[in-house]
Structure formats: structure tokens, C-alpha cells
Amino acid sequence: MSPARARLFTRALRALATVGFVGLVLGAVTARVVWSGESEIAESTAALERGDAYEATVRARRAAGWYAPGAPHVRVAYERLGAIATTAEGLGDRDLALLAWRGIRTAALETRWLVIPHAEDLDRANLAIARIEAAAPRPPGTRTEPPQRIEQRQLAALLRDEAPRTHWVVLLLVSFVAWAGGAAWAVRRSSDAPGAFDVARARAGVLVALLGVALWVLALWRA
Structure with missing residues (x-):
């Protein structure tokens, strides 16, 4: 095997090993998540059977x-x-109803990333929480607004999104990759020649890394 083919073969093996390692880690994490979720559901079922x-x-x-x-x-x-x-x-068990609806809302918000996987459940929970809160009994003389207006205000508060905006989060990830990738590219290009450090060859990688840093700071500030 020629030296060029040997280097290509070695790089391919390294790439496959990296992909395999990443797949193993993702598989282990997924197994942990599913096992924990199934365990909690089993405990929930047992609790229901106990009343x-x-x-x-x-x-x-x-x-x-x-x-x-x-x-x-x-x-x-x-x-x-x-x-x-x-x-x-x-x-008429207001406390338990709110606990369950808030559980849906919290879980849906916790598990969102670029999208909200359970957006319909979240909308349903928001409407129910606003409705129950608006119908809550209040001391005499303190309820000056109609329930409909209280419900609208409660719903508006629940729908207020204070999480980082999705496009800035995406830019944050992309800029970090550019930063790290540009730095690695610069180091590799500058050291291609044995015993030498060529700044000119590293210029493109340095520029990519600097651009990544600038975008990362911008995304961090705006997200």
C-alpha cells in the first residue's frame, strides 16, 4: 500500500472510530432516558392503583x-x-388540576429545543391554567374585574416567552463551531511543514476563528 493510501486508510479508520464513539455515547444517553422515563411511569401507575x-x-x-x-x-x-x-x-379539586396542568406546561417547556415537541399540549395547559386561575375564589370586595378579563391577563402572562430566541441560539452554536474549527484549521495549516510555523498559511483559519468569536459574542448578547 502506498504512503498516500495508508494515510487515507488511517484517516478513514479514525473517522469511523469517532462516529462509532459518538453513536455509543448517544445510545447510552438514550437508554438512560428511556429507562428513567419508564421507571417513573411505572411508579405513577402504582400510585394510581393505590389511589x-x-x-x-x-x-x-x-x-x-x-x-x-x-x-x-x-x-x-x-x-x-x-x-x-x-x-x-x-x-372541583383545583389544586390537583393545577398541579397536573402545570406539570404538562413545565415538561413541554423543559424539553423544547429548536421546536416544541408538545406544542399542542402546552397550548392546552396554558388555556386550562388561565381558566382555573381566573375562576379562583377571592375575598369579598377584591374581585373588581370580570373573570374573562382575568383569564385573558393570566393567559397573556403564560404565553410570554422569555426563553432565548431560537435563531440566536442556532447562531450561537454555529459561531462556536466556526471558532473551534477555524482555530484547529489554523493550527493544522501552519504546521503542515515539519519544523516550521507558517503564519500566512494559517491566515484563513485565524479569520474564520475571529469571525466565529465575533458572532458568538453577538449571539450571546442577543439571545
Whole structure:
């Protein structure tokens, strides 16, 4: 095998090893998430069988937080929280209903990234929380607004998005990759010749790294 082919073969093996390692790590993380979610759902089911609706709600909320795309325990958790909330609201148990609806809302917000996987569940929970809060009993003489206006104000507060804006988060990630990649490129290009350090060859990588730093600072400030 020629030296050029040997170097190419070595690089291919390194790339495959890197991909395999990343896949192994992702697989281990996914297995941990699914195992934890299924365990919480099992505990939630056991609590329901004991008649402990509060514990069942708390456990289902934790299961929803162990999010993995397509994991069956996530859908079960959201459906269970919705069922508990609806039943509790129908029975007049305001505290349990709010606990379940807030569990849906918190889980949906915790597991969002570029998108909100459970956006419909989040909207449903926001509407329910606003409705229940607006109907809450108040001391005589303090309720001067109609319930509809209170509900609108509550809903507006729930819909207020104070999380980092998605496009700036994406730019933050891209700029970090440019920063790290440009620096690595500069080091590699400048040291191609044995025993030499060629600044001119490293110029492009340095410029990419500097651009990445500038964009990273901008994205960090605006996100």
C-alpha cells in the first residue's frame, strides 16, 4: 500500500472510530432516558392503583421530562397528566388540576429545543391554567374585574416567552463551531511543514476563528 493510501486508510479508520464513539455515547444517553422515563411511569401507575393521585401526577410529570423522540413513556405521561387534570377539575379539586396542568406546561417547556415537541399540549395547559386561575375564589370586595378579563391577563402572562430566541441560539452554536474549527484549521495549516510555523498559511483559519468569536459574542448578547 502506498504512503498516500495508508494515510487515507488511517484517516478513514479514525473517522469511523469517532462516529462509532459518538453513536455509543448517544445510545447510552438514550437508554438512560428511556429507562428513567419508564421507571417513573411505572411508579405513577402504582400510585394510581393505590389511589394516590398526587404521587401519580408527580411521577408522570417526571416521566414527561425524560424526553426522547418517539419514546412511548412520554406520550403516556402527557395523556395521564391530561386525564388527571380533567378529572380533578371536574371534581372541583383545583389544586390537583393545577398541579397536573402545570406539570404538562413545565415538561413541554423543559424539553423544547429548536421546536416544541408538545406544542399542542402546552397550548392546552396554558388555556386550562388561565381558566382555573381566573375562576379562583377571592375575598369579598377584591374581585373588581370580570373573570374573562382575568383569564385573558393570566393567559397573556403564560404565553410570554422569555426563553432565548431560537435563531440566536442556532447562531450561537454555529459561531462556536466556526471558532473551534477555524482555530484547529489554523493550527493544522501552519504546521503542515515539519519544523516550521507558517503564519500566512494559517491566515484563513485565524479569520474564520475571529469571525466565529465575533458572532458568538453577538449571539450571546442577543439571545
